[in-house]
Amino acid sequence: MTNPSSGVPRYTGLIDRYRDRLPLQPGTRAVSLGEGDTPLIQLTDIPLLRDREVLLYVKYEGLNPTASFKDRGMTVAVTKAVEDGSRAVICASTGNTSASAAAYAARAGMTAFVLIPEGKIALGKLAQAMMHGALVIQIKGNFDAGMALVKKIADEAPVTLVNSVNPYRLQGQKTAAFEIIEQLGDVPDYHCLPVGNAGNITAHWIGYCEYSCAPGDETTDACAYCQGNCALLADKVVADRPKMLGYQATGAAPFLRGEMLDHPETIATAIRIGRPQSWDQAWSASRESQGWFDELTDDEILVAQKLLAEGEGIFCEPASAISVAGAMRDIERGKIEPGSRVVCTLTGHGLKDPDTAIQQSTAPITVEAEMDAVNEVILQNMK
Numbered sequence: 001m002t003n004p005s006s007g008v009p010r011y012t013g014l015i016d017r018y019r020d021r022l023p024l025q026p027g028t029r030a031v032s033l034g035e036g037d038t039p040l041i042q043l044t045d046i047p048l049l050r051d052r053e054v055l056l057y058v059k060y061e062g063l064n065p066t067a068s069f070k071d072r073g074m075t076v077a078v079t080k081a082v083e084d085g086s087r088a089v090i091c092a093s094t095g096n097t098s099a100s101a102a103a104y105a106a107r108a109g110m111t112a113f114v115l116i117p118e119g120k121i122a123l124g125k126l127a128q129a130m131m132h133g134a135l136v137i138q139i140k141g142n143f144d145a146g147m148a149l150v151k152k153i154a155d156e157a158p159v160t161l162v163n164s165v166n167p168y169r170l171q172g173q174k175t176a177a178f179e180i181i182e183q184l185g186d187v188p189d190y191h192c193l194p195v196g197n198a199g200n201i202t203a204h205w206i207g208y209c210e211y212s213c214a215p216g217d218e219t220t221d222a223c224a225y226c227q228g229n230c231a232l233l234a235d236k237v238v239a240d241r242p243k244m245l246g247y248q249a250t251g252a253a254p255f256l257r258g259e260m261l262d263h264p265e266t267i268a269t270a271i272r273i274g275r276p277q278s279w280d281q282a283w284s285a286s287r288e289s290q291g292w293f294d295e296l297t298d299d300e301i302l303v304a305q306k307l308l309a310e311g312e313g314i315f316c317e318p319a320s321a322i323s324v325a326g327a328m329r330d331i332e333r334g335k336i337e338p339g340s341r342v343v344c345t346l347t348g349h350g351l352k353d354p355d356t357a358i359q360q361s362t363a364p365i366t367v368e369a370e371m372d373a374v375n376e377v378i379l380q381n382m383k
């Protein structure tokens, strides 16, 4: 649809935008909330980046309709569920998947069942799932326990599993890589992501491989991911792929330990995961791209979150900030070379987790509602 006054087509979501690269029937109506098309913002206030001549961009996925990257996968997964005649969706979640599943199920007129770890999801995410009318089941266990349960339930009951083990989720999420290439006009040298269940790093790698694959490339590993989608285009979009860097919280870092963990713990509750479902795929992305995994402490995560909010005006949730924390450390250490172009995904909006934000910020000052009192505080605090 085109805007009559400007002639510019109205953006109607990523299925309409990338339908030729998504595994949906041609006539299927998209269940969409206008997701995708998020900004790629260059960071400009960090001296280290100037010193090293590194261009660091953040892909602000918190600006999706439910304020996280999950909407990219959910629009495709729920559209496909409707196409298949399903009437209910189910997921386990650390919060964002449940918020997104609840919203897209509401949009499609479906029932959503969501399993969340009791007391371990950020308040905004819980409010979203409840407000969209999902049946919220709190379990006395963590995300990994919930995941094991929903996989069994979806095997036996007529409900569609919309965690990232659902391949349509990854197909939707791969479009973030397409957008980055289009926004930059090229591939970045490095792409930094938080890693929890490991679906998103896998999805980005699929996207980058697809845009660097062309008919005739059948023997390359990029082709193994593009599943013939390259044949839709005469030429590859870009020649290269970035190195994929995956960052985990120290208390929840199975990729660093080299094995699954039973008791993950971190303030970044979105990535409080010990048994990532896309384990093999994430290792492949890391190996094939010549990237790496690394870990950061909760303190380092919060420092980066604050730096982005205060220094750049960009509010993301703690789990998202780990991508910037990791990139900055690797730039400082020279692992990311001077002159590189780096993209960090900010996976979720900071408003999701108001408790953590308020705890680490200066408390508001309370004064009488009088000019003198307010003026005095202003004068004392002028920068």
Ligand code: F0G
Binding pocket: 068, 070, 092, 093, 094, 095, 096, 097, 098, 164, 194, 195, 196, 197, 198, 199, 200, 201, 270, 271, 317, 319, 320, 347, 348
């Ligand atoms: N960042 C945020 C804000 C997330 O919510 C998640 C995952 C991740 C990063 C990690 O992405 O799992 O693809 O490696 N959240 C899931 C959820 C697990 O249930 O909302 P991943």
